[in-house]
Amino acid sequence: MSDTDRTPLPPEAAPGPDGLPFLGSFLENRRDFFAFRDRVAAEYGGIARYELLGQDVFLVTDPDAIRRVLVSENERYVKGELFQRQLRPVLGNGLLNSEGEFWRRQRHLIQPAFAPDRIAGYADMMVETSERTAERWRDGEVRDVHREMMGLTLEIVASALMGVDIRDRTPAIGGALDTVMEESAGGSLLDLLPQWVPTLGREKLREAVVSLDRIVGELVDEKRRALDAGDVAPEDDVVTALLAAEDDEGERMSAEQVRDEVKTLLLAGHETTALSLTFTFHLLARHPEVEERLLDELETELGDEPAGFDTVRDLEYLDQVVTESMRLLPPVHGILREPTGDVELGGYRVPEGTPLAISQWIVHRDPDHYDDPLEFRPERWTEEFESGLHPLAYFPFSSGPRRCVGDRFALLEAKLILATLLRRFAFEVVDPVDLESSLEASITTRPTRPVRMRVHER
Incomplete structure (x- = not known):
């Protein structure tokens, strides 16, 4: 038993709002998730x-x-029941929500x-895919930048994962993943009903998961047959590498496990980057002085050459622009953990199994760490500033x-896309509604309406 385990736990309960009987703070949290948490903190x-x-x-x-x-004490915490309830029906036992020795094995195989x-080898594909997206745009037209970035990053991650052009399947995959993000986060009183009770949201989610399982399963089976026939090699793409990977005992992943990992990488690999790009384009349009400085750097350093891994x-x-964008508008607003036993945090007792909501949204905007925290100021990210910043004051x-x-x-991916598209187009905000006021807390930080921007050829 460690010294930490022997230390008596404090009897004090952490402070917080009283809330309503049974509902607690549900209504306030549901009405404005970010404002509620800001107030509590x-x-x-x-x-x-x-x-x-x-x-x-x-x-x-x-x-x-x-x-x-x-x-430092991560082994005492797990993703927990709430997280598993949200994502296990979708992602199975993929890397995002597996635990313990199984997670360590999977991480070792996927790393x-x-x-x-390997990442360097994806750079040219990322730029080419970005250029292909730009070719579809016309001067002066209005585009939903969020939808555009979701499609672009899905094409890129699918190409990196599978080494094939799956544009014919992208709409189906993207639609299923979008439904998953909309429906799996919960937050409705209907979620209190037993899981066997059908609701419209649960039925939509079930259909999306069935569709996603079918498409990904077909792609994995195609790759397995190609690997067995010697038509592809493990270094060709991520899926083939996963199919060929062996653990220390010489065991390979099952077809079902590879499918779960591919679904996890598809979901995590396009959603957050697309959000980061959407937020960054919007912030640059609102701050023309930042955009001008960035364009000067791109012109000076790249000239007429395309962006690449080395450049x-x-x-x-x-780098400062991307960092500041992910600080101010983090694509992942929070992380869930639960202690596997009673623990002490900040002088308060936390019972076993209690959900811990760790909030990047709040920490990234805390004036204790950042001057003018609600201002978009990329130039704040100097070496001197970062050396004095708490390591966990920024953790996107x-x-x-x-x-x-x-x-x-x-x-x-984010840097290559920005460098490619910004030199082709200027982005103008069309809708007067502030982007931040239209964000919702799904598993990620998502816009509730289209992010419409007018694109102008440079």
């Missing part, structure tokens, strides 16, 4: 507690506590597919052993 501190439908939830925004949960040399790494201001890809396996892929 501001009024009750870095470890706060509120109730949702009879369930205590701890809101964790203190970076020291977050580091304990995600990094090589995202090694730096994009030297674009310092582009999570942290610790469960940090996103595809973070380098996503960052390269």
